[in-house]
Amino acid sequence: MTWTLIRGVVSGCIMFGVPLLYATLGEVIGQRAGMVNLGLEGILLVGASVGFAVTAETGNPFLGVAIAVLAGGVFNMLYAYLAVTRRANQLASGLALMFLGIGLSALIGKAYIGKRIVGLARYQIPGLAQLPWVTKTMFSYDVLVYLSVPVAVLVWWALFRTRWGLSLRTVGESPTAAYAAGRRVDLLRYQAQFLNGCLAGLAGAHLSLALAMAWTEGMTGGRGFIAVALVIFSRWHPLRAIVGAVLFGGAVTLQLQLQAQGTGISPFLLNMIPYVLTLGVLVLWAGSRRSAAPGGLGRVYYGED
């Protein structure tokens, strides 16, 4: 019984942690450049609807993913334009993007509700899937699941091991100092937001093409905001984001698995855990300055003109 539960939670938290991880990685890049993007929810929805529509029209889920990634990146350029070029308030710009994403995705997806698609295929890991204690669903995932950890490592490498990453983080700590050091602040922020949008689009496409295999309005169910919380939880680090995403995905799965097993713990209490935990982590780390929030986070940079 317990073993079934553990197996179920492991396979579930991988599946449901992955879209959270992609969205979180994007937001980590964005926030490392000093920008909070509350519009993530809207980008996820655009990615999910565009990915689904393209797949339904062409029958090719990989094309769907590719277009969703691009759509997410391009869509997020609106936020970047407001918050970087027009120096608008970041929170307000993000919420505006969220509202736009909710509306646009409803228009895009309207014709595709109840449509059938061939979703992303699942591949078993040879060898592992043959082990006796493994169920059919363990070690059988779509390609985006297998790519998620490598992408997290890539983001970590780009942020902490390249010149570009150093520049980006400098911009996040202090745009003024970065400018003085000859960094192109606005350009770097645009790049960060483009990547953020691409990754959020990818996360959305994973939801509609691999998990639900359907488009419904508002299907992201607040995952964009969970990702913002996860960035804080993982304290702006791409590798810790993996832990956070698995934990958050695990909370949802655990609750469903416990129900299926007949254990009655209120799902409402279990669903609270990630948020309470994030608050707790923040309080716990309150004193420490090491690798905490980027110094210039959320502030409007007015340029040096």
Next chain:
Amino acid sequence: MRSALAGAAGGARRVWALAAARYAIILVIALAAYAAVLLVAGKDPIKAYVDIMNITLGTSNGLSEVIVRMIPLLLTAIAVALPSRLGLINVGGEGQLYMGAWLATWGAITFTSLPAGVFIPLLVVLGFVGGGSWAAIAGLLRAKGWVNETISTLLMNYIAPLIVGYFVYGAWRSADSSAYPQSAAFPAAARLPRFGDTRIHLGLLLALVALAAYWFVVYRTEWGLKMRAIGGNPEAARRLGIRVGLTMVVVLFVAGGVAGLAGMAEVSALYGRLRAGFSPGYGFVGFMISWLAGGSPLGMLAMSFLLAVVFSGGSVLQLTQGVPFAAVNVLMAIILFVVLVQPHFWRRRKA
């Protein structure tokens, strides 16, 4: 506002005309952009706007529904505007609204036999304390220097509806409708009175009183003027002898209380029962309104009215043109974008 009042009558008229022209242009841009979206979606934009006008503002019922929608928007906007005077960013109106409704419901289903004259004031107090305490937690975390209030209020938005869900599906689930997860019905004396046969309720009065109080405190008291002058600089405040930490907690308590009133009023006046997920995101729209109006009292009144029209328009367009309801979010977003982009004719001239 103050400078406009202080200006000479003739100059004021010119400023008025100029401003009106600017806003007309902004509005035309927003409506034209949305018209383009409608055209792409294969709808007739002119007919769409005519329908919105005819049905929302052209009939007494439509207008009253606009005002019903406006009440929670205005209250949650005030809940954002007040702390912003201290430089505090309260993104948590949504959660505070839920907690106000939660505590008020506790009162309504616990003290079932009070007369209306006692019950209504009690609900107002409970709604205020419910939302206020929730926000005060964020205030305390901030005052201690532990957690930034933007982050904590954002996170707590997601905890509050889960608390409501926990009670509505659990201990408070009514026995009279085993079919539906909701609290027991509020006693008749615990229902906020409505005006005439519309759905407009006492919450409107509460919202207007809150708005007037906000205006008075911020623009007419010494404390408010000081806050405006300091503008979120805690060091300056400290030098003026203001106890910054305590002030943060109190201000967030009051702000959360105002948002809590919105939740209490929705539940008591409109549904008479607490249900999970009763707010369609009023708190977030309230944040946008406060931001768009820059905290100006009349601006918030106007913007909450405008966005209430937009939302009512959304359900109209679905009925007359088959535009998905969620598409109103596009119109709302376009209005926000136009304001955020700050075209040259909109920007304030720097003194």
Next chain:
Amino acid sequence: MRGLNRFALTLLLVLSAAAVFGASASAADPCLTIGMLMGGAKNDAGYNQSHYDALMEVQRNLPCVKVIVAEYVSDSEAESVMETMIQQGAKLIIAAGFPFQYPAIAVAERHPDVKFIHPGGWEVRANFGNYFAKTQQTFFLMGVAAGMMTETNKLGFVAGMPLGFTLGNVNGFHLGARAVNPNVETHLVWTFSWGDTTKEAAATQALIDQGCDVITMHLDSPIAVLQAAEAAGVYSIGFMSLESQQFAPTGWVTGLGLTWGDFYTQNAQKVIDGTWAPGFIRMGLAEGFLEIAPFGPSVPQNVREFVLSVTEGFNAGLLNPFTGPIKDQNGVVRIAEGEAWGNEKMGDFDWLVEGIIGSPQ
């Protein structure tokens, strides 16, 4: 930002000008305008589509009828949507979402000349009636099919909200399965929503992880569950709209479709004739409120024949699944020997039948 009040004032002026110029005359008058509001999308291959398809059938049967449809109506919007429909001339309103009962009654009291019907409720007023299909009893047949198909003796049920009617469906399903397979267990997972597709897929996965090999559901749209079951290679049983079979081409066992077309046509005709009267209406397979979907390719002949023979007996009124003695999960007798629960009790379940694994809340 000062002077934003002027913004709103200008908006008012511009829009009122538009209203004056655009006041339009209506086209040929319809014989009846029907307003239908639903909580989700009209093409969800599920609950909402069953109502929408039926409305389209009304329009085919009575071409002079005009229909107005509102999708994704939230509880808080319901009253004002209905008011707008009435302004648009609606004389019959189908409040096709479970939570719309009391909003509809509130509007009905203000508009005595408009008729309202509501699926799944229990109240009746002078101009407000309710109706539903006998899904709880009919789920017994689905249970019979599931009980015969399962190899692991574990069935899975994904359900939205723990309402009395939903619990009844789960109970009916389990009683049917137990009748043909005494060792069967039914595992139940709630998603606490009618339309969170991702969570529905996750719940299906959780049930499969527990070893369930036949999955059914009570949700707005069965799509996510059917596809997740299909992807994992287990059997599934559909519910709501007959459209849903295409989502599980190999694992599909059978399903229940809600078919309201005739009932809506009769209601429309009666409103036109002035003979409409409210009622508490519960009908089933025999009366055309429900239809059993075709069997899937993997269902063996003996199962098909057995399910059809039980269906015949069921239609002949020989079988009430909720006939005592029936014990709940704790072994307490809830329906006593010799007692049988009828239509009016189908919303009263707050317990689950012995052998169901899951919580009734």
